Amino acid sequence: MMKFFLHTESYAAVFFALLLLPGACTIKYGLKDVSIPADIKTVKINYIENRARYINPQLSPRLTDRLRQKVVGQTRLTQVNNDNADWEISGFITDYSFSTSAISNQQVANNRLTVSVHVTLINRKMDDVKDYDVSRSFEFKGNQSLQQAENALGDEMIRTLTDEIFNKLFSNW
Secondary structure (H helix, E strand, C coil): CHHHHHHHHHHHHHHHHHHHHHHHCCCCCCCCCCCCCCCCCEEEECCCEECCCCCCCCHHHHHHHHHHHHHHHHCCCEECCCCCCCEEEEEEEEEEEEEEEEEECCEEEEEEEEEEEEEEEEECCCCEEEEEEEEEEEEEECCCCHHHHHHHHHHHHHHHHHHHHHHHHHCCC
């Protein structure tokens, strides 16, 4: 009987230690200077053009602004507006389309808005050019118009696309 009690006590001690362990050993991940060579100090982020067939007039300026804020805020790079930047980032929206994604009782239940962006990173220090493509889909209810969906999904679209672009550029994903 005593042996069982000790095992229960031991399990309880291990259990409480495990509960405390994650708080005591938290590893914080930051995106500062991720995958940026030491000799890269400046970046120029060009306006992201909208070359899709359907043009959402708010998407390009908001995406460009959010990407600039994220790069400056989460890296050690200094943004410049001249052609002497160590890195130059440019891009354009290649697709902005919607389609039906679910039908229920012969009615549209859900639609999908798909946004794709092509991004180019020019590394002037290494005389190198890399191209990346990012595409994300956003679901919305079938009874919403495209304009209603754009208004409802706008912030999520900008945030998600910016994060995807940033990860492609700076995290080698």
